[in-house]
Amino acid sequence: MMKFFIIMPKFFQMPVEEQVAIALYRFGHYGNSASTMKIALHFGVGNIQRDSFYAKGKKYQKKMKKLERRWKQECRRRAAQEENELDTQEDIELLEGKIKREELKEELLVYHRQLFSFS
Numbered sequence: 001m002m003k004f005f006i007i008m009p010k011f012f013q014m015p016v017e018e019q020v021a022i023a024l025y026r027f028g029h030y031g032n033s034a035s036t037m038k039i040a041l042h043f044g045v046g047n048i049q050r051d052s053f054y055a056k057g058k059k060y061q062k063k064m065k066k067l068e069r070r071w072k073q074e075c076r077r078r079a080a081q082e083e084n085e086l087d088t089q090e091d092i093e094l095l096e097g098k099i100k101r102e103e104l105k106e107e108l109l110v111y112h113r114q115l116f117s118f119s
Contacts, residue, residue, distance in 0.1 A: 018043075018045075022043055022045070025039065025042070026039055
């Protein structure tokens with residue numbers, strides 16, 4: 001079953017465990033040589049080229065876009081199939097109505113022949 005609502009954020013948030021680990025590391029240094037750049041380099045975050053979390057987020061985003069595309073295609077295919085079935089049903093009903101009218105015409109013609117025959 002496909003999800004109906006897919007959230008595709010522009011920026012992803014790191015898991016809470018990783019955020020806490022980074023915060024505790026920073027808190028433990030009391031400001032001595034614990035600049036944000038050093039922490040970012042140490043944990044591999046903050047730099048988009050080296051940020052593994054960013055890469056994972058981009059992969060996830062691509063995957064979600066692909067799933068959304070498939071879901072939309074499936075919805076379009078189902079809608080077309082349902083419309084085709086309705087058209088087929090309408091065609092059958094029209095054909096049945098035409099056949100019934102032809103049968104009634106034949107019956108009426110037979111009745112008139114019997115009514116006005118001179119034999």
